[in-house]
Amino acid sequence: MHTPAKILGLLAIAGTIVPPALFMWSALGLDAVKAIMFVSSIAWFVAAPFWMKVE
Amino acid sequence: MTVETLDDDVAGVVAGSEYERERVPEGALRGPSSFWGMYAGEHTAGTEFMIGPLFVAWGASAASLIFGLLLGNLLAVLTWRYLTAVIACDERLTLYYKMERIAGRNLVAFYNLANGLLFCFLAGAMITVSATAVGPFFPPGTIEMPTFQSTMPTGLAWILSCIAIGAAMTLVALKGYGVVAQVGHYAAPWMLLVFVACALVTLGRLGTTDVWALLTPPPGTEQKISFLGIVFFSWFCNAAMHLGMADLSVLRFAKKPSAGWASASGMFLGHYVAWICAALLLVYWVRAHGVDPTKGVDPGTMVNDSVGWAGLLCVIVAGWTTANPTIYRAGLAFQGMIPGLSRTAATLLAGAICIGAGIFPAFAMKLLDFVGLYGTVLAPIGAIIIVDHFFADSLGIARDPAARSGSAFNPVVLIAWLLPVAVAMYGYWQHNLFASYLPLPCAIACGLLYALLSRAGGGQAVARS
Numbered sequence: 001m002h003t004p005a006k007i008l009g010l011l012a013i014a015g016t017i018v019p020p021a022l023f024m025w026s027a028l029g030l031d032a033v034k035a036i037m038f039v040s041s042i043a044w045f046v047a048a049p050f051w052m053k054v055e
Numbered sequence: 056m057t058v059e060t061l062d063d064d065v066a067g068v069v070a071g072s073e074y075e076r077e078r079v080p081e082g083a084l085r086g087p088s089s090f091w092g093m094y095a096g097e098h099t100a101g102t103e104f105m106i107g108p109l110f111v112a113w114g115a116s117a118a119s120l121i122f123g124l125l126l127g128n129l130l131a132v133l134t135w136r137y138l139t140a141v142i143a144c145d146e147r148l149t150l151y152y153k154m155e156r157i158a159g160r161n162l163v164a165f166y167n168l169a170n171g172l173l174f175c176f177l178a179g180a181m182i183t184v185s186a187t188a189v190g191p192f193f194p195p196g197t198i199e200m201p202t203f204q205s206t207m208p209t210g211l212a213w214i215l216s217c218i219a220i221g222a223a224m225t226l227v228a229l230k231g232y233g234v235v236a237q238v239g240h241y242a243a244p245w246m247l248l249v250f251v252a253c254a255l256v257t258l259g260r261l262g263t264t265d266v267w268a269l270l271t272p273p274p275g276t277e278q279k280i281s282f283l284g285i286v287f288f289s290w291f292c293n294a295a296m297h298l299g300m301a302d303l304s305v306l307r308f309a310k311k312p313s314a315g316w317a318s319a320s321g322m323f324l325g326h327y328v329a330w331i332c333a334a335l336l337l338v339y340w341v342r343a344h345g346v347d348p349t350k351g352v353d354p355g356t357m358v359n360d361s362v363g364w365a366g367l368l369c370v371i372v373a374g375w376t377t378a379n380p381t382i383y384r385a386g387l388a389f390q391g392m393i394p395g396l397s398r399t400a401a402t403l404l405a406g407a408i409c410i411g412a413g414i415f416p417a418f419a420m421k422l423l424d425f426v427g428l429y430g431t432v433l434a435p436i437g438a439i440i441i442v443d444h445f446f447a448d449s450l451g452i453a454r455d456p457a458a459r460s461g462s463a464f465n466p467v468v469l470i471a472w473l474l475p476v477a478v479a480m481y482g483y484w485q486h487n488l489f490a491s492y493l494p495l496p497c498a499i500a501c502g503l504l505y506a507l508l509s510r511a512g513g514g515q516a517v518a519r520s
Contacts, residue, residue, distance in 0.1 A: 016245060020252040020362065024259035034363030037252060041245065041365040048241035 005050030008043055015040025074307075078147040084310045090317035093305070096243030098293075098321030099329055101184040101374030102177075103250070104354035105422050106292075107333025111341070112203050112348045113279040113423065117270035120331060123282045127289030128322035132315075134290070134297040135306075138437075140315025142444050143306035150303045154436060156458035157443050158468040164392050165469075166436060171388025173295075173429050175405055178381035179412025182224065183419035185374030186216040187355030188367045201416035203351035208414050217413045224375060225406025228382040229399060239376030247324055249369040253361045254332035257339045266331070269338050276348075280423070280489070287491040288423060289326055294430025294494040300437035336361060382406050424483075427490025431479050434494040435472050435501030442502045452509040471505035 019036045022028035074083065110120060146153055155163045183201070190198045198216055199209040208214050227235055258264050272278070280288070296302045297318070306314060336357040340346040358366030386402035393401070412418050418425055447454040457465045475497045482488040 013244070013248065016248045016365070017252060017255075020255035020259070024255045024264070026259065030256065033252075033256065034365070037249075037362050037365035038368075041249075041368055044245045045238075045241065048245075049237070052241055 001050050005047045009047035009051045012040045012044035012047055016044065075149060076152050079307050083308060085308045085314075086310060087314045087317055090306070090309060090314045091320045092240070092243070094317050094319075094321035095247075095324050096239055096321075097377070098325030099243055099246045099250070099373065100325070100377040101181050101354075101370055102377075102419070102422060103325060103329040104333050104336075104358065104370060104373070105180070105184055105419055107330040107335075108337035108351055108354070108357070109203065109420075109423050110280065110285070110330070111270075111272075111334050111337045112351050114272050114276040114348075115270075115280050115285055116272065116278065116282070117267045119280070119282045119285040120270050120334065121267065123285030124289050124327050124330065127286040128319075128326050130286070130290040131293060131297060131326075132319045132322050135302065135318035136312065136315030138441060139297045139300060139302050140306045140309060140312040142300065142440060143303045144309055144312045144314075145444065146303070147307045148303065149307065150300050150436075150440075153300070153303060153440055156455035157439060158465045159457040159463040161464040162468055167388040167391045169432055170295075171385040171392070171405065172408070173432065174381050174385040174388065175408040176412045176418050176425065177429065178224075178378040178385065178405075178409040179415075180419040180422055180425065181374040181378035181381070182217055182221045182409060182413030183416050184354055185220050185371050185378070186213070186413065187353035188358070188370040188374075189216040189220070190353070190355050191359040191367060200353040200356060201420065202353075203349060203420050205420055206415065206417035209416070214414050218410055220371075220374075221406060221410030221413050224378050225382055225403065225409070227375075228379050228386065228406060229402050235376055235379040238372070242372050242376060246369050246373055247329060249358075249362065249366060250329040250332040253358060253366065254335045256361045257335040260339055261342060266335070269335060269342075270331070272348075284489055284491065287489070287495070288427070289322075291430045291434070291491050291494040292326070292426045294498075295433035298437045298494065298498055299430065299434040300440050301433070303440075378409070382409050385409070424490045427493060428480075428483065430494035431483075431490065431497050432476055434498045435475060438498040438502035439468055439471060439505045442506050446506065450506055450510055452506065456509070467505060467508045471501050471508060474504060475500035 015036050019028055019033040023030060023033045074080070115123075148156075151163055151167075154166060158166070187200055190200050193212075198212040201209050201213070208217075258266075258269075261269065263269065291298070309315075333354075336354075337346075337348060337351055339361075340352045340357060341348050346352055354370055355367060358370055382405050383402060385405035385408070386398065389404055390396050390398060390401035396404075442450075443454055453459055456462070456467075478500075479488075479493040479497045483490055483493060
């Protein structure tokens with residue numbers, strides 16, 4: 001479970017920060033940015049508990 | 056600005072179950088990596104969405120924001136590293152137990168009350184911020200959002216929003232905070248990215264990457280906060296934690312004082328990057344929509360407009376993960392003050408005060424002042440610990456005087472603490488001194504008074520008795 005969760009987590013991180021960067025460079029519309037960020041946010045909270053270590 | 060999102064260690068401390076009245080043993084010490092993540096998480100909170108825009112509302116210059124925040128946060132990190140972490144690793148005691156050894160049990164209870172009330176007001180500000188994220192889920196105009204100038208509730212819908220959010224936070228606090236602490240831990244990196252995403256969208260909308268130009272206020276803007284004001288604000292917005300020694304409870308688990316450098320993750324991510332990103336949100340509304348910066352726009356509306364539901368989720372999660380342990384801690388403080396009060400009743404009492412404070416937007420909208428006052432009241436206690444730890448032997452005064460004498464109340468501490476605080480409050484209310492200028496002189500005066508009064512007989516008398 002660790003590896004798939006890590007991959008999903010990394011994709012979620014990318015989905016949170018890459019779309020706004022693309023919007024800044026006029027390569028993506030704002031509605032798409034909002035949709036991708038929301039899905040990525042959900043994905044992050046699904047993946048993080050399986051991946052991130054809580055000390 | 057935030058309070059701690061508690062990790063397991065701190066949870067144990069607060070719950071009174073882990074080395075509360077003894078030195079932390081060698082086997083329980085943690086390496087620096089434990090602290091870097093914790094500090095990064097705990098200093099990216101819902102209130103960061105308020106502080107950045109408030110700087111814009113106060114007419115802060117670009118130089119103040121870029122360099123002033125850099126300097127102030129650096130000074131905060133140095134305070135954590137060379138005062139808090141050093142004392143924490145030497146003593147390995149909680150703030151409360153160390154204070155009890157100096158001031159006596161009864162005086163610690165009084166400190167707890169002050170601490171608990173201030174925690175409630177801070178959690179109230181977080182409830183206010185989270186409640187602004189409710190508005191966008193309803194048709195426009197359903198909930199009238201507060202502006203920076205709002206001090207009173209804006210209507211019934213607003214009050215109900217605050218009660219709903221605050222009640223949910225309180226109910227979770229009743230269950231403990233383990234789950235919320237975990238959610239806070241998982242959310243920390245994502246929250247920071249949402250702040251950065253807001254800034255990137257803002258830059259895209261304004262068609263420039265010249266952050267300096269964007270942060271430069273228009274000509275004629277009244278500057279209510281100077282470069283020095285920004286430096287002192289960022290240095291002392293967490294004064295209770297570093298100079299006030301609240302973080303002894305956390306850093307006593309560190310193997311070496313160098314763990315104090317971990318505070319840099321919280322300061323430079325949460326109190327630098329996040330604040331500037333949040334400031335850019337209001338800059339967009341001022342430039343694109345002609346909003347009056349002194350009135351501002353609520354965080355929920357700005358974040359929803361910028362990045363949508365992910366942003367609203369961030370506002371709610373950021374407020375929730377930090378307000379929840381705050382309510383829990385305030386409950387513990389009240390429980391310590393009122394004998395026989397159950398944990399449930401104490402938490403409900405704290406939650407009710409927090410909700411009451413959250414309904415009134417004044418605490419969130421005056422956050423720049425409030426956190427300064429928070430530090431002014433609590434930081435001086437740290438100065439007493441500094442004198443006790445570093446200078447007691449050379450000054451010829453007793454270390455841990457209350458513990459030596461078995462005293463439950465050391466009047467020297469009370470006088471040394473409250474006298475400078477009273478003078479500072481007079482300066483704030485009567486002469487409009489900026490609140491963040493007050494913690495440092497107040498703490499220095501408190502330390503000097505404690506040394507002088509102890510030397511003059513008080514501390515020695517306690518020690519001899």
